[in-house]
Amino acid sequence: MNKEPIISAQNLSIGYPKSRNRNTSVLYEDMSFNLYAGELTCLLGSNGAGKSTLLRTLTGLQPSLRGEVNLREKNISKYSEQQLSTLLGLVLTDKTIVGGLTVSELVALGRYPYTGFFGRLTKEDHQIVEKAMNDVCILHKKDSYVAELSDGERQKVMIAKALAQECPIIILDEPTAFLDIVNRIEIMNLLHLIAIKQNKTILLSTHDIELALTLADRLWLLARDKGLKCGVTEDIVLSDAINDYIGNSTIVFDRQTGRFVSEHNITKEIYLEADGELFFWTKNFLSRKGYSLTDNATNELSLKLSSSTGMSVIRNNRTEILSSFEELDLWLKG
Amino acid sequence: MKNNHLVRYILLLIVAIVILFFANLFVGSVKIPFQAMVDILAGGEAVKKSWEHIIIEVRLPQAITALFTGGGIAVAGLLLQTAFRNPLADAGILGISAGAGLGVAIVILLFGGIIGNNVGFDLSISMTVVAGAFVGAALILLIIIGFASIVKNNIMLLIIGIMVGYLTSSVISLLKYWSTSEQVFSYMIWGMGDFSGVSMEQLPFYCITVSIGLILAVVLVKPLNALLLGDRYAANLGVNIKRVRFLLLLCAGILTAVTTAYCGPISFIGLAVPHIARLMLGTSNHKSLLPMTILIGTFMALLCNLISVIPGSAGLIPLNAITPIFGAPVIIYVIVNQKKIQYFN
Numbered sequence: 001m002n003k004e005p006i007i008s009a010q011n012l013s014i015g016y017p018k019s020r021n022r023n024t025s026v027l028y029e030d031m032s033f034n035l036y037a038g039e040l041t042c043l044l045g046s047n048g049a050g051k052s053t054l055l056r057t058l059t060g061l062q063p064s065l066r067g068e069v070n071l072r073e074k075n076i077s078k079y080s081e082q083q084l085s086t087l088l089g090l091v092l093t094d095k096t097i098v099g100g101l102t103v104s105e106l107v108a109l110g111r112y113p114y115t116g117f118f119g120r121l122t123k124e125d126h127q128i129v130e131k132a133m134n135d136v137c138i139l140h141k142k143d144s145y146v147a148e149l150s151d152g153e154r155q156k157v158m159i160a161k162a163l164a165q166e167c168p169i170i171i172l173d174e175p176t177a178f179l180d181i182v183n184r185i186e187i188m189n190l191l192h193l194i195a196i197k198q199n200k201t202i203l204l205s206t207h208d209i210e211l212a213l214t215l216a217d218r219l220w221l222l223a224r225d226k227g228l229k230c231g232v233t234e235d236i237v238l239s240d241a242i243n244d245y246i247g248n249s250t251i252v253f254d255r256q257t258g259r260f261v262s263e264h265n266i267t268k269e270i271y272l273e274a275d276g277e278l279f280f281w282t283k284n285f286l287s288r289k290g291y292s293l294t295d296n297a298t299n300e301l302s303l304k305l306s307s308s309t310g311m312s313v314i315r316n317n318r319t320e321i322l323s324s325f326e327e328l329d330l331w332l333k334g
Numbered sequence: 335m336k337n338n339h340l341v342r343y344i345l346l347l348i349v350a351i352v353i354l355f356f357a358n359l360f361v362g363s364v365k366i367p368f369q370a371m372v373d374i375l376a377g378g379e380a381v382k383k384s385w386e387h388i389i390i391e392v393r394l395p396q397a398i399t400a401l402f403t404g405g406g407i408a409v410a411g412l413l414l415q416t417a418f419r420n421p422l423a424d425a426g427i428l429g430i431s432a433g434a435g436l437g438v439a440i441v442i443l444l445f446g447g448i449i450g451n452n453v454g455f456d457l458s459i460s461m462t463v464v465a466g467a468f469v470g471a472a473l474i475l476l477i478i479i480g481f482a483s484i485v486k487n488n489i490m491l492l493i494i495g496i497m498v499g500y501l502t503s504s505v506i507s508l509l510k511y512w513s514t515s516e517q518v519f520s521y522m523i524w525g526m527g528d529f530s531g532v533s534m535e536q537l538p539f540y541c542i543t544v545s546i547g548l549i550l551a552v553v554l555v556k557p558l559n560a561l562l563l564g565d566r567y568a569a570n571l572g573v574n575i576k577r578v579r580f581l582l583l584l585c586a587g588i589l590t591a592v593t594t595a596y597c598g599p600i601s602f603i604g605l606a607v608p609h610i611a612r613l614m615l616g617t618s619n620h621k622s623l624l625p626m627t628i629l630i631g632t633f634m635a636l637l638c639n640l641i642s643v644i645p646g647s648a649g650l651i652p653l654n655a656i657t658p659i660f661g662a663p664v665i666i667y668v669i670v671n672q673k674k675i676q677y678f679n
Contacts, residue, residue, distance in 0.1 A: 085572030094564040100618030100677030112571040119556035147676030
């Protein structure tokens with residue numbers, strides 16, 4: 001049951017070589033990883049962990065210090081720029097000045113490696129550009145200038161450019177940064193679908209852990225003192241890796257909900273009886289107020305909620321009926 | 335889709351350029367009847383020998399020079415704006431013209447004359463002046479490229495360019511201090527900008543050199559568009575950044591050097607014309623931008639040259655007194671409206 005990786009590295013060291021005013025700075029040593037076709041891999045790590053350096057090394061933009069990155073079993077530094085441009089498509093956070101190009105002109109730049117001297121597009125090129133725009137649902141804006149687009153649409157156009165490049169591998173550096181929640185979900189969904197439907201290898205760095213957990217096939221965790229950990233998302237989640245690599249003493253990963261929560265100062269216990277979303281949000285409310293839940297139904301404080309009867313609260317065997325969290329707040333204080 | 339616009343603009347500009355070209359031949363300090371001008375151009379006998387001389391030896395080379403120079407410096411501006419990813423770059427602001435001027439000043443001191451003022455034509459001298467201008471321009475370009483790798487902020491880079499320009503000017507001032515007053519005067523005249531510096535004999539050399547620059551620019555259209563995405567994106571598309579950048583700057587250097595050597599540092603055409611082209615077309619696609627820039631540059635140069643001879647017998651208005659009247663408002667408009675102008679984003 002062995003899958004052939006499309007990109008792989010063994011014992012790779014990354015960082016910056018010795019220069020005039022700096023010694024060699026090694027960021028990571030002995031990294032090993034594989035990327036597979038048809039999978040979406042998310043690279044997670046805190047700010048300054050070296051995600052961008054890893055992506056640069058992986059795309060051949062920056063030489064490795066030791067070891068090599070292999071693309072289809074050949075050292076990536078052995079490929080010419082021309083060859084790489086048809087294998088590896090990039091979506092970066094770099095500032096561009098493409099506002100004066102139309103969407104289709106920008107996506108057509110993805111055909112650059114294939115077109116002739118003056119960049120004239122053939123009929124086939126036009127079809128590929130059209131399809132790329134269609135794949136990211138931006139076709140209706142093809143004649144709009146890029147300047148007229150929202151940030152999310154711009155990101156889609158850059159992804160379409162990478163699609164038009166027809167590379168088996170697409171690497172994206174924080175494609176969801178600066179986007180609102182709807183656009184973030186849309187972009188991640190899109191990349192997930194592209195990986196599956198077009199059998200592409202997609203690697204992206206992101207801070208959107210919750211989205212990554214639901215959509216990524218694999219996670220790569222990167223932390224300065226621990227190195228790189230790779231694995232299928234659920235394997236990673238169920239080990240304590242996410243907490244170790246990304247959390248700290250006050251922010252911890254909750255495996256139940258798949259979210260990071262800040263450790264509240266828990267002082268009191270309460271018994272809670274409720275269903276579904278009522279339970280979830282009541283627990284949310286209580287833990288914010290510094291209460292942890294207990295299984296002991298005879299606890300000094302207890303709280304029963306149901307959508308029909310409302311909130312009944314019991315303190316020292318005295319029962320009260322409340323109608324809102326506003327009142328619950330007052331009751332807890334009193 | 336917007337091709338219709340482009341074709342219409344191009345046809346309109348060509349018509350305007352043809353009209354302006356003949357207007358440049360017709361208008362001048364000596365009144366020559368229109369019919370006589372047509373006869374002379376058609377190769378017929380002129381009523382007065384001096385008319386033929388004026389049309390063929392003075393006005394025609396001047397008009398042709400304006401034709402090529404306008405396109406050349408406008409394209410140099412466009413290339414620099416894309417290469418530095420800075421819409422306010424041009425040879426003047428980045429100090430490259432000043433560098434070319436320094437080269438010219440040194441050569442003039444050594445050879446003691448300005449090419450245009452030379453009696454008779456000596457290719458070796460004019461080649462030396464052009465070479466001097468090119469070395470000067472290339473030197474400043476290298477310095478600016480060096481700073482561009484350190485200073486990422488566009489505006490700061492422009493200010494460095496202006497500073498480098500000042501430094502160059504101070505060296506030129508020193509050179510002037512050691513020169514004879516005649517040399518200083520001829521240098522000053524040169525500095526005012528003038529399309530009459532190219533004689534009929536020098537014209538082929540001039541036109542061929544400018545054309546080489548323009549052809550090189552046309553060849554670079556494909557990578558120019560990719561460069562709008564920034565270096566890393568462009569490299570990912572297979573653009574050999576180092577080579578393309580070198581060719582771009584070489585091309586801008588040749589165009590700036592040769593036009594500056596012969597016509598002086600002509601301001602604002604390189605800076606403003608690419609903006610006029612972008613504003614008219616709404617695009618930053620070099621495929622349509624480049625021909626528009628050439629044509630508008632040519633149009634502006636011919637127009638400015640025409641205005642410069644309007645005083646008639648009272649003499650010439652220096653070109654650099656006219657070009658800012660057209661150029662500066664465009665740049666101010668662009669800066670004031672930059673949030674609304676799409677090609678800034």
